Amino acid sequence: MKKTLSLLILFTTLTGLLLIQPSQSSHAQGPIVASPTPYPGEFDFITFEMLGKSDKVMVGPYSSTFIRFGTPDSWYLESGAKIILDLETIVNSSRSLAEDATEYSGAMLEISMDGNVVDVIFLETGSQTIEIDVPKETLHSTRSDGRHSLQLYLDAAIDCLFDHETAVLIRSSSGISLPHHSISHQLDITRLPRPIYQRSSLLPEDALILLPDSPTETELQSAMIVAATFGRMTEGEQKISLTSISALTEEQKTNAHIIMIGKASSLPILNMVIFPTSTTGENATQEVASEEGVVQMALSPWNASRVVLYIGGAEDNAVIKAAQAFSSGALRAGKHSSLSVISNVADAIEIKDVPDDRTLASLGYETKTLSGVGYNSLDYEFLIPLGKTPSGEISFKLLYAHSAIFDFEASGAIISLNGENLGSIKFSDETANQVTELNINIPAYALKPGRNTLSIRAELLPLDYCSVLNNDGLWMSISEDSLLHIPLIDAGNTPTLSGDLSMFPAPFINSPSLSELSFIFPKDNILSWELGANLAENLGQYAVGKTLHLSAYYADNLPDETRENKDLIIIGQASQLPILDELAESMPAYFEKGSNIAIETNANITFSIPENTDLGYLELFPAPWDSSRSILTILGSTPLGLQWSQETLLNPDVKPDMHGDYVVVHAEKMYAVDTEAGLGAQNLSATAVPGEYPTLIPDTVPTTSYAYQQDWVITAIKIVSGMIILLLLGLIIKTTRKDRKNKK
16 A cells, blocks of 8 residues: 555656646747738728838937838829828926917927928827828829838927927828729830839739649749749749639639730630730731740730730740740830740840949939938949859948038948948048048848849937937938949859758759759649749749749659759659659658658657648758759648648748758648758657657657657656556555455
């Protein structure tokens, strides 16, 4: 009996320790951050929150803030625009105001749109909602990016005259009403990616790639090239969906810009589109040979505020020509701005060389001045031609001047390129009232192919906030003679090897044109094709070649030349990918024929997991036929598991924890190990679905392994301990009854 009680105390103590022990949670994927809620087209009112702005506090005596936004090309702004401000003004004053003036704070708010003052309002203490009419003629952007700029300027001069403090809260529920009606887009292929993508638009519009129901490998390849092109044209901001003709929904027809890719004979839906310039039939206005590619734009027959972009031709080789020419982002228009006919890719594009030295004036910018109290900024855009890469020393010679009457210690300016800080300015008496030269070295990684944005952000703070000279006396000018020095050479390959998933997209971006990359897909699997397009869009941001040349094949038809000369990305469910059979011995975890559940050869214990279990798999390993070539598999036991794999691979929040060559994903949990380093002794597939298929963790598994630190281990021990306690209690009761009988 005593021995039994001792055992009970021991297990009770163990259970108590486990219950109070903090659990070690598995690594969860970071939450997918949604874009700001898009403006719903049936309403005219756009809140500041929809523009990504939070509540803003402005503090007197003087303060200013800017809100910038773009409108879709399909919007024609009408009269009746309004700015609605939801404000709260707080005043702290020792001065007694007249009884009839207690509601007036003594401060004013100046509202400007695109540099034009539209109203000045007197602020009352407490909360108030103010509605300001915006004349139509003031809604005219003067910025190079086409965005509108709303400025709010607080003038609380009363804070300078008396013992008085003013603060104004601009709530994010404030906004602007923009009455409009939809108009047809300008059909000009030389302006692509507009109108499909418009930077900083209030209302991002969907884009959809439409393929034939049974696309050829060339048509599928063309779709991947087009997706990658949108990635580099829009810096990954325009998300692309993909579907086939039979899967196209009425909602997609109505809401999306549709990019039709393939042979004209494979896309019967093309007959519903009325192109301004016909290339087929008796009414053809421009003859196109069967081997020539076509890039053509028309208004959508399902929604006049959307467009249809056709990239194709009569034959497969014509389709690929059209896609590669489109990838240049520099198409030549034909007789009509909506059409480009491609006989030869090199002749169909127009990429202009640029000099090594470019002044701001040569980029189209005059000398500009920042003035007034507080923060302000200037942006300068310039291009790095596709196919070129920086070489040698890169620099920016900034010529600037500034006034001498602001607080040099508290003020300053920062120079950045594409969000990367390059340098800063410390103002002084020595630099005041003269042109000063500042030379800034630019690291090559700060530049990118296509459009680049150089920003100068300044904060000018006065010596005396109450000086009447603050508005005009605080200034900084940027000379148009400031000079960018960027020597360029033709882009070449940059070979890298990586066996670590956390290093993705390496090694799949070694070639500037992605020519060393092939996607491998199952047949008749739209989800795999769409995930491939999403991945191509991501990789396109790193491609600097003049045109893109990535390829795509079906898993049952991989040419020997591709095996030997390409890195492969294989996407789908294992049972639909026969190529995995010959890769089995090289994979961190292989798949039996017809199965979608991985078999982990390094695991000490193997569990049987039902085929319908949702799991995602990522594996990175050298090709068995050439160790200098890499293969990435993005797999799923189910379609949902396949989507989890893709989301995890592209999720920057989890990238630091993806060290290794093998990852298993289940819902929001990710398990990563490096099988080459011997950190794969546990069965990750079973670990990913705790409770049903518990995994025994051997003593040899390092505690640093991500899969080791899981809540299910604690849970399993608690369950087992509880069962033992119940058995012991039953034993105690039985023993006690037996003792009583013996006493009787």
